[in-house]
Amino acid sequence: MYALYIANKNYSSWSLRPWVLLRTLDIAFEERFVPFLQGSSREAFRRFSPTGLVPCLVDGAVTVWDSLAIAEYVAEDHPRVWPADRAARAWARSASAEMHSGFSSLRTICGMNVGVRVELFDHRKAELAGDLARLEELWADGLDRFGGPFLAGGEFMAVDAFFCPVAFRILSYGLDLGPAAMAYAERLRALPAMQDWYRAALAETLRDDPHDAEIAQMGTLTEDLRAV
Numbered sequence: 615m616y617a618l619y620i621a622n623k624n625y626s627s628w629s630l631r632p633w634v635l636l637r638t639l640d641i642a643f644e645e646r647f648v649p650f651l652q653g654s655s656r657e658a659f660r661r662f663s664p665t666g667l668v669p670c671l672v673d674g675a676v677t678v679w680d681s682l683a684i685a686e687y688v689a690e691d692h693p694r695v696w697p698a699d700r701a702a703r704a705w706a707r708s709a710s711a712e713m714h715s716g717f718s719s720l721r722t723i724c725g726m727n728v729g730v731r732v733e734l735f736d737h738r739k740a741e742l743a744g745d746l747a748r749l750e751e752l753w754a755d756g757l758d759r760f761g762g763p764f765l766a767g768g769e770f771m772a773v774d775a776f777f778c779p780v781a782f783r784i785l786s787y788g789l790d791l792g793p794a795a796m797a798y799a800e801r802l803r804a805l806p807a808m809q810d811w812y813r814a815a816l817a818e819t820l821r822d823d824p825h826d827a828e829i830a831q832m833g834t835l836t837e838d839l840r841a842v
Contacts, residue, residue, distance in 0.1 A: 625725070633669070635688070664679055
């Protein structure tokens with residue numbers, strides 16, 4: 615059985631991707647939680663991850679330490695991770711890679727913090743405009759091209775998992791997208807695995823100060839739903 619190392623569910627967008635993929639596709643794995651620790655996370659994570667980062671998947675003697683690489687590795691035994699059609703598979707991989715390496719403003723300004731609600735400063739909203747326009751364009755392309763309700767067709771796949779953190783960011787930061795994009799984000803948040811992750815994130819009492827400190831630079835904290 616796979617062992618998947620993850621960090622705090624409230625903050626770790628990278629951990630969410632393979633976790634929600636495996637859970638939603640009913641692929642068995644053992645969750646191994648290692649929290650962010652002030653000033654020493656990388657040293658703690660180095661015990662299982664060559665980069666000192668999460669997520670990290672361990673399959674016997676094999677270690678896979680990047681969310682995109684994890685998706686590809688798992689797909690070798692579970693083809694449902696990607697579309698069966700070659701053209702659809704190419705699109706899904708391209709969209710996943712774009713999220714993996716792009717959308718830098720969105721990821722920087724709206725760091726994943728599941729349990730908070732933030733009103734962004736106006737200048738931060740302006741900085742997000744390009745990324746949000748591209749996000750809507752990309753989602754609309756997939757939904758229109760393959761017929762929905764997910765990005766590459768009728769089933770949840772890796773490409774959807776890569777955008778699950780965005781679905782939480784939309785909620786946390788009140789991001790304003792068009793009706794089709796908002797409906798897709800709501801569809802992701804309604805997945806049982808996403809609901810389980812959300813409840814667990816709210817229940818966490820561990821805090822990572824650097825993650826929380828970012829909020830003051832980006833906007834005003836209006837609500838904190840996390841357990842005390």
